[in-house]
Amino acid sequence: MDKRTFLQTAAVLIGGGAVVPFWGCTPRVPARTNWAGNLTYSTNQLYRPRTVEEVQEVVQRAARVRPLGSRHCFNTIADSQHAQLSLELLPRKVAFDEGTVSVPGSMRYGELVPFLNEQGVALHNLASLPHISVAGACATATHGSGVTNGNLATAVQGMEIVNASGELVSLSRETDDQRFAGAVVGLGSLGVVTRVTLNTEPSYDIRQYVYLDVPLDSVGQYFNEISTQAYSVSIFTDWQTTESTQIWIKERADQDMEPIEQELFGGQLADRKVHPVLALSAEACTEQMGAVAPWHALLPHFKMEFTPSSGEELQTEVFVARENAPAVVEVLRGMSDQLNPLLMISEVRSIKADDLWMSTAYGRDSVAFHFTWYQDWEALQALLPILEEALHPFDIRPHWGKNFGMEPAVLRSRYEKLNDFRALVNEFDPSGKFRNTFTQRYLFG
Template sequence: MKRKSFLKTSAIAVAGALVAPLTSCTPTPKIKTMRTNWAGNYTYKAENLHQPKTVEEVQALVKKLGQQKALGSCHCFNDIADSPLNQISTANLNQVVAIDEKAKTVTVEAGARYGQFAQELDQKGYALHNLASLPHISVAGACATATHGSGVTNGNLATAVSAIEMVTPSGELINLSRKNNSTEFAGAVVGLGALGIVTKVTLDLQDTFQVRQDLFQDLPLQSLQDNFEAIMSSGYSVSLFTDWQKKLVSQIWVKRKVDAETKDLGADFYGAKAATKNLHPITSLSAENCTDQMGVPGPWYERLPHFKMGFTPSSGKELQAEYFVPRENAVEAILALEKKGDLIYPQLMISEIRSIAADDFWMSPAYQRDCVAIHFTWKQHTKEVTALLPMIEAELAPFQVRPHWGKLFTMAPQVLHERYPKYGDFIKLVKQFDPEGKLRNAYLDLNIYES
């Protein structure tokens, strides 16, 4: 969570019509070098990195290569995006393709990062329904792993997807949409990279809106227990931060849409005191790179993330794990972990608790149930953290816990399969799209494919 070195990113201009593709279909040279994910905790084992610049180049590579995997913004903390042989980066596929004002959608290339085009959407009068805490993640990668923001009525980022364009392992370019391919679409959007290489994503838009965020400190755990639903429903997006110590929630971030009826929340919020200055989620760190707080209104893209759009972490010396439980069991789950606080705290940087509305994507942790996600940002002590995860998973097991696919977990494959009612259908779909197993890797072999 400590992010002192930030690099400015440039915004991509939103085009009102289709951007003409480059004509070259010559696959780009493969690159052999040691590469890691952004946190540096995982070194990719793929022998070759391919960096196509057009969809046609992606098709040629996919058809030509054997074992392969798409690589997005490298934000996952495990080997989900690795391959024994080839990675196909979507970094050069990063343009906004079109805004359809009639359908109220935007189509972007798979490697586009939310922070690159959100400002231009806003300038045209549009918004996405939600954003993650970090805006530099790629659209296709975020959706494929069910990455999310917060809000009791807000689904994860994938719920904005209305269509995807994908290169299948045979090299065929296909389109799946919510309207025309409802069954395959439900299985493919949160597809874990198992069905093909996504090249374009179409997202639903809404009218732009302003947001203010008000922060409060030191919420008594008993008050959270007594008022959990009211607290989590007090804003459009609400986050709780805790280090599991002193029976306190250290911070509450309440993000509310601004309209004529929006009022100040006052100095006391269920026993928590209003912050008097901007805060970093880890209170001891500088809030310089955090989005503006203190109730100052701003556009949705400058308030829904916790960190500013104009900056990208150059690296994050941390580990992450996250677990989803039904919202109805959230308080019990939080209290179960609070009892283990003294074991968790020595390896912890901060925990965040958020709410996610139910969806219908087969492999989404929020599949057909409103959820609360309990997130852990750990110190980069891999051995110690790995030893803690089974204890946390055991505490959350009574609540049918599901892990975040892109973060660290140790749950047994058979347990994972049991937690997903549509697991069997997903496996059938994967084998239909990839009968030769070109997209298989160690992660999918362990966690998804049946032994």
């Protein structure tokens, strides 16, 4: 491939909600919310610069500002009392090099991945939805599944960040090993990530199929066998019924395709396309029933052109060391009566260990236990401490972008590189320009 292939498409308006002019803050701007609508941002000031130079200027002048991606976090990590800055109007320029691609931080995976595939290259994994921005996803250690797959941030090879003084700083894995490992899962705290360089590999196909009616006994008993069954495996369950328990298999056509069995660990091969929540229409879901398609079409569970998941929901996700997963399965089965009134569905996925300081998979092969809840924050606030207490023996790390109730001191104790991360943040942002209430509470105390 040509060493420098550039694509320039029109800037796509992805923000949703009202915005203010580049410099201004107008009191008439209606409240803006996150994707799920459970959070109204605390500021009506949103900067939307059109060039990197404008980003630098905004940051230099602002007293406080918080980078904003595609607004898919459920908690206040992206919120600000002062101002937010979105890169959605920056040019969509994609540049290829040998084995890597450099993309704007605000580009959504859904915009990027068909283009990558057209060029014959692929990413190693994707999240359940393609609607999220690359910088926002990597900043919170967003992940897909697969015991050999690191989270999406592990594909990052380089970044360009506008720091608090407005300088554009380049970091790369090759030349800035230590600082780089701290900066990638940056939690929006080092500055505005304007570009991200991602590892690519030759394009590959995925085959997807689903097993229904999986006995819950099998999930605990054969957890390792199930999760190593294919390139990417997800288990969906309500922790209570065989009927709601599904195994989604995403095989790589170039690695692990075997004849499809009718039965797997007691589950039956689905003869129809399904949604993880069986009662919901499967229209929004990616193709199943043994469909073979390029990686970007089948690694997510949901299609770009539809609303992912259920929409009106909350989410929680906790990460444990892989060896603890079967025990966690049993704990969750034991508390299914408590979970059930709020729980739409749970998903269990695997993530390979990495070296990124603030990653939820830092230093340990991990299993993520995810919960999609009905949108009842009051009830969830009461349930979260019970859930987290039950899982306390497993040293859980909560997903940075989802709902959790853990005390800041406990959360901080789960990250052995936290002090190094704080020092790195202070280097990029000595005055705390990018801090918000969330990072102040959970990272700095």
